[in-house]
Amino acid sequence: MTWNRLISALIALIYLAIAFAHGGMEATFKIGIFLIFPLACIWFADAMGGYVGPTTSMAITAPSPGAIVRILGWVLLLLPVIFGIIGYVEA
Numbered sequence: 001m002t003w004n005r006l007i008s009a010l011i012a013l014i015y016l017a018i019a020f021a022h023g024g025m026e027a028t029f030k031i032g033i034f035l036i037f038p039l040a041c042i043w044f045a046d047a048m049g050g051y052v053g054p055t056t057s058m059a060i061t062a063p064s065p066g067a068i069v070r071i072l073g074w075v076l077l078l079l080p081v082i083f084g085i086i087g088y089v090e091a
Contacts, residue, residue: 008077035077046066
């Protein structure tokens with residue numbers, strides 16, 4: 001296990017624990033669904049970046065670098081924290 005997988009799994013577990021404490025099982029399920037894509041981008045960056053083919057709106061014609069996919073996965077995973085900090089600073 002790489003540090004990317006360990007830290008992202010820890011952050012995901014923290015999100016799930018907070019969701020369960022504040023919203024019960026329904027909120028935990030919704031957060032769990034949200035976490036699937038960023039964790040997949042972080043854990044399987046090379047495989048996710050290597051996808052070439054049709055999508056719902058257009059075709060992906062070239063593979064994406066795994067590092068970029070991983071970085072964007074981290075941004076998506078940390079987006080709730082970023083919004084929370086922005087909301088706290090504005091209040």
